[in-house]
Amino acid sequence: MPSTLSGLATYQEDIKKSRFIALADKVDNPAQALAFFAEHGVTDATHNCWAYRIGSEYRFNDDGEPGGTAGRPILQAIDGQQCDRVAVLVVRWFGGIKLGPGGLIRAYGGVAAQCLRLAQKIELVDELRVECHCRFGDMAIVQSRLATHGARVAQESFDTEGVRWLLVLPRQNEAAMAEQFVNLTRGQGLWRPADEESGD
Numbered sequence: 001m002p003s004t005l006s007g008l009a010t011y012q013e014d015i016k017k018s019r020f021i022a023l024a025d026k027v028d029n030p031a032q033a034l035a036f037f038a039e040h041g042v043t044d045a046t047h048n049c050w051a052y053r054i055g056s057e058y059r060f061n062d063d064g065e066p067g068g069t070a071g072r073p074i075l076q077a078i079d080g081q082q083c084d085r086v087a088v089l090v091v092r093w094f095g096g097i098k099l100g101p102g103g104l105i106r107a108y109g110g111v112a113a114q115c116l117r118l119a120q121k122i123e124l125v126d127e128l129r130v131e132c133h134c135r136f137g138d139m140a141i142v143q144s145r146l147a148t149h150g151a152r153v154a155q156e157s158f159d160t161e162g163v164r165w166l167l168v169l170p171r172q173n174e175a176a177m178a179e180q181f182v183n184l185t186r187g188q189g190l191w192r193p194a195d196e197e198s199g200d
Contacts, residue, residue: 049092090112
């Protein structure tokens with residue numbers, strides 16, 4: 001089961017006189033990841049290399065290191081530690097000894113992996129977004145059952161007939177919640193998975 005971080009994690013290691021500092025944190029979207037790199041990057045360091053993974057989205061940056069020797073190993077460390085919604089920055093101060101491509105890959109990937117290994121993690125629940133609509137008369141009873149299925153209301157709007165909710169709930173609970181919703185609304189309500197492409 002993939003996990004993310006509960007907060008900022010750091011790890012430092014000196015490798016052949018070069019100092020490497022890894023910083024990792026939870027991010028929910030690419031903008032947050034880029035803001036994290038901007039905030040924690042060190043301007044007087046030799047390199048600020050990074051990677052993030054948010055579901056199927058990922059990016060990495062070698063920041064002047066030879067192509068494929070820094071950002072990609074950091075991303076591989078994220079995947080190897082089964083992390084998601086995570087950004088990792090590895091800052092390097094060059095110490096005068098060249099590490100070579102293999103050494104760089106081991107250094108960046110190893111420091112990133114160790115940072116994530118030591119970090120406090122929280123398990124990620126695979127969630128689904130569902131649009132539903134029910135009449136005002138059914139609203140209270142349906143709302144009282146949401147927590148039972150781990151569902152929360154992300155958006156709420158009203159029309160002349162009733163309430164329209166955008167719910168977020170664990171994917172594994174969707175079938176049971178859908179069945180109960182149909183029963184509670186006597187088949188009068190609308191229940192459909194939201195278009196996942198329109199996600200956050």
